[in-house]
Amino acid sequence: MKELIDLVDKKLDEYMPVTYPEDIFKAMKYTLMLPGKRLRPVMCLETARILGADISKVLPAACALEMLHVQSLIHDDLPCMDNDDFRRGKPSNHKVFGEANAVLAGDALLTFAPQLIIEKSKGLKESQILRILHEYTRFAGAYGLIAGQVVDIESEGGKLVKTPRETLEFIHLNKTAVLFRLAVRIGAIAAEADEKTIEEFDNFAKKFGLAFQIYDDIMDEISSFEELGKTVGKDKNSGKLTYVSLYGLEEAESKFRNLIQECYGIISRYDSKVFNEILDKLAERIRSN
Amino acid sequence: MKELIDLVDKKLDEYMPVTYPEDIFKAMKYTLMLPGKRLRPVMCLETARILGADISKVLPAACALEMLHVQSLIHDDLPCMDNDDFRRGKPSNHKVFGEANAVLAGDALLTFAPQLIIEKSKGLKESQILRILHEYTRFAGAYGLIAGQVVDIESEGGKLVKTPRETLEFIHLNKTAVLFRLAVRIGAIAAEADEKTIEEFDNFAKKFGLAFQIYDDIMDEISSFEELGKTVGKDKNSGKLTYVSLYGLEEAESKFRNLIQECYGIISRYDSKVFNEILDKLAERIRSN
Numbered sequence: 001m002k003e004l005i006d007l008v009d010k011k012l013d014e015y016m017p018v019t020y021p022e023d024i025f026k027a028m029k030y031t032l033m034l035p036g037k038r039l040r041p042v043m044c045l046e047t048a049r050i051l052g053a054d055i056s057k058v059l060p061a062a063c064a065l066e067m068l069h070v071q072s073l074i075h076d077d078l079p080c081m082d083n084d085d086f087r088r089g090k091p092s093n094h095k096v097f098g099e100a101n102a103v104l105a106g107d108a109l110l111t112f113a114p115q116l117i118i119e120k121s122k123g124l125k126e127s128q129i130l131r132i133l134h135e136y137t138r139f140a141g142a143y144g145l146i147a148g149q150v151v152d153i154e155s156e157g158g159k160l161v162k163t164p165r166e167t168l169e170f171i172h173l174n175k176t177a178v179l180f181r182l183a184v185r186i187g188a189i190a191a192e193a194d195e196k197t198i199e200e201f202d203n204f205a206k207k208f209g210l211a212f213q214i215y216d217d218i219m220d221e222i223s224s225f226e227e228l229g230k231t232v233g234k235d236k237n238s239g240k241l242t243y244v245s246l247y248g249l250e251e252a253e254s255k256f257r258n259l260i261q262e263c264y265g266i267i268s269r270y271d272s273k274v275f276n277e278i279l280d281k282l283a284e285r286i287r288s289n
Numbered sequence: 290m291k292e293l294i295d296l297v298d299k300k301l302d303e304y305m306p307v308t309y310p311e312d313i314f315k316a317m318k319y320t321l322m323l324p325g326k327r328l329r330p331v332m333c334l335e336t337a338r339i340l341g342a343d344i345s346k347v348l349p350a351a352c353a354l355e356m357l358h359v360q361s362l363i364h365d366d367l368p369c370m371d372n373d374d375f376r377r378g379k380p381s382n383h384k385v386f387g388e389a390n391a392v393l394a395g396d397a398l399l400t401f402a403p404q405l406i407i408e409k410s411k412g413l414k415e416s417q418i419l420r421i422l423h424e425y426t427r428f429a430g431a432y433g434l435i436a437g438q439v440v441d442i443e444s445e446g447g448k449l450v451k452t453p454r455e456t457l458e459f460i461h462l463n464k465t466a467v468l469f470r471l472a473v474r475i476g477a478i479a480a481e482a483d484e485k486t487i488e489e490f491d492n493f494a495k496k497f498g499l500a501f502q503i504y505d506d507i508m509d510e511i512s513s514f515e516e517l518g519k520t521v522g523k524d525k526n527s528g529k530l531t532y533v534s535l536y537g538l539e540e541a542e543s544k545f546r547n548l549i550q551e552c553y554g555i556i557s558r559y560d561s562k563v564f565n566e567i568l569d570k571l572a573e574r575i576r577s578n
Contacts, residue, residue: 020450024431024439075396080388099369100442103392104435107364110399111430118423126415133422134407141400142313146393150313153389161309 001277004045008038011063015116027097027105028112032070034088039278040065040183046274047187047201058190060120061132064113065183068140071109072179074102076149110140124190132186139182148174155241168241169210176216177209204266208279211259214252215282217242221249256286290566293334297327300352304405316386316394317401321359323377328567329354329472335563336476336490347479349409350421353402354472357429360398361468363391365438399429413479421475428471437463444530457530458499465505466498493555497568500548503541504571506531510538545575 012032018025041062048058055062077084077092078099085095094102114133121129138144152171154160160167184201193201221244243252260283267275301321307314330351337347344351366373366381367388374384383391403422410418427433441460443449449456473490482490510533532541549572556564 021436021439021443022450023443024435028431071396075392078389078392080392100367101439103364103367103369104439106396107360107399108431108435110396111426111435114403114422115426115430118419118426126419130407130415130419133403137400137404137407141404142317142397146313146397146400147310150310150390150393154310154312161311 001042001274004042004274005038007059008041008045008063008066009033009035011059012066015060015063015120016067016112023097023101024104024108027093027101028067028109030096031074031087031093031105032067032109034090036066036088038066040069040179042274043180043205043278044183044187046272047184048190049187050270050272050275051188051191051193051197053187053191054123057121057123058187061117061186061190062183064116064136065179065186067109067113067116068136068145068182069179071106071113072145072149074109075106078102081149081153128189128192131189135182135185135189139178139185144174144178144182148172148176148178152240164241164246168243168246171241172210172213172243173206176213177206180205180209180212200266204263207259207262207266211256211263211282214243214256214259215286217244218249218252218256218286220244253286257283290331290563293331293563294327296348297330297334297352297355298322298324300348301355304349304352304409305356305401312386312390313393313397316382316390317356317398319385320363320376320382320394321356321398323379325355325377327355329358329468331563332469332494332567333472333476335561336473337479338476339559339561339564340477340480340482340486342476342480343412346410346412347476350406350475350479351472353405353425354468354475356398356402356405357425357434357471358468360395360402361434361438363398364395367391370438370442417478417481420478424471424474424478428467433463433467433471437461437465437467441529453530453535457532457535460530461499461502461532462495465502466495469494469498469501489555493552496548496551496555500545500552501571503532503545503548504575506533507538507541507545507575509533542575546572 016025016029016032018029044058044062044065045055049055073087074093076082077087078094084092086092092102093105097105114136117129117132117136121132124132140146142150148171151167152175155164155167155171162170181202184205185198188198188201220242243255247255260279263279264276267279305314305318305321307318333347333351333354334344338344362376363382365371366376367383373381375381381391382394386394403425406418406421406425410421413421429435431439437460440456441464444453444456444460451459470491473494474487477487477490509531532544536544549568552568553565556568
């Protein structure tokens with residue numbers, strides 16, 4: 001896994017130029033290059049690999065996933081959204097570059113990511129690139145990631161169209177699971193997997209995403225700033241819908257463990273050290289707290 | 290031209306659904322459906338038509354151009370950017386839906402536009418769709434529209450990397466001309482035009498875009514709120530670089546007239562009532578003020 005993370009870091013640095021007007025490229029690159037787990041690109045690359053594709057084919061799309069993720073973080077941190085001053089332990093984008101540049105850096109990442117896929121995906125067929133772009137637009141926008149963010153914000157304001165539990169699941173599926181789903185789907189498409197396999201990985205990513213978000217909710221409840229690298233207790237303090245607030249800590253932990261077990265079950269059909277390592281680490285962190 | 294505008298309005302309404310979570314789709318649709326000249330989609334459709342393509346092929350891409358344009362307006366109007374309370378004579382997006390939703394509505398339009406191109410462009414080859422998407426990402430992002438916005442904002446803050454005149458030209462080319470260029474390029478690509486023809490239309494759009502921006506600078510200087518549908522005198526009051534502030538009103542008008550004449554010259558090779566009407570109207574407005 002360490003190898004894949006290093007590869008992604010190297011490629012992100014290589015793909016993301018700094019040219020005139022430098023301020024926008026610097027702002028894009030700043031949050032992008034903050035050390036992260038690179039889970040989405042790593043899961044994309046690993047899916048492609050275990051399904052038999054040369055991972056070099058899918059490196060641009062994998063890096064585009066991280067750009068899309070970082071875009072959502074930059075906009076999420078804005079004063080008019082979550083108003084978070086820290087991200088990955090460092091000042092958030094708008095604290096360094098100002099709000100206007102942070103808005104524009106997010107916009108620019110949102111168009112640079114598909115541009116990268118189009119320009120650098122050597123070895124993929126046109127039909128594969130088009131399908132990857134289609135999935136990208138479906139999952140990144142108002143039918144996916146942004147839907148999750150909107151319902152998240154509305155729920156904080158107490159505005160619920162569905163029941164609290166339905167709303168929470170919608171938020172978690174769309175705000176968190178959606179990019180993991182996109183990651184494995186792109187990996188599988190690059191490997192020319194059949195639809196059944198794509199759906200199997202999609203199902204894995206959905207469960208993983210839910211577990212990941214429950215983990216996040218639990219950590220926000222019990223962890224410290226040093227561990228988290230961002231402001232703690234915000235969810236609780238803002239009266240936000242979380243697994244912990246709706247189900248209590250114990251049931252949240254139990255739901256988390258069940259989802260992780262289901263993930264192990266799905267991935268056991270493949271020989272993937274990386275996926276096992278990702279699951280181990282997530283499970284381990286909950287245990288150690 | 291009226292017919293094309295009506296067609297674009299009808300298609301925008303048809304393509305832009307309002308579904309759960311409704312607030313984001315409503316926010317996207319609100320600014321999109323405010324009455325506008327639809328110049329970018331109209332120019333895209335007309336280029337395709339005079340170069341021999343069935344315009345139905347390019348309608349989704351033409352509407353995507355309007356979405357991209359509207360996205361830039363929504364983010365431009367934000368308090369952290371131009372802080373404009375009005376757009377097209379109505380309250381701007383964030384005044385109606387709040388800042389968070391306005392940021393997200395812009396993001397969502399930025400991904401919905403290419404999604405629309407991928408899903409609805411019947412009759413175009415995969416290679417044409419990919420090329421259109423490539424141009425879209427190049428012109429919409431940090432190498433195009435956003436570069437123009439960033440340098441525009443920086444120049445307002447007095448930060449110039451190039452000379453004022455070079456900076457102003459960069460801003461106008463990237464903030465304004467870029468979407469007209471993208472419009473005619475997409476129309477020409479849909480018509481399978483050769484590279485020379487694409488560049489000819491690109492050159493037309495570059496000159497038209499510069500003329501259009503000079504017109505905008507002049508109007509901001511001499512016009513009233515009722516005529517403009519947005520706050521007036523903002524450029525002047527903010528000490529912004531404009532053609533008028535750099536060259537004076539007289540030279541700005543002369544530059545404008547020359548560019549319009551050059552546009553007539555290029556387009557005279559084609560039998561286009563629509564392009565002539567667009568040029569006539571722009572030239573007429575300056576004369577009548």
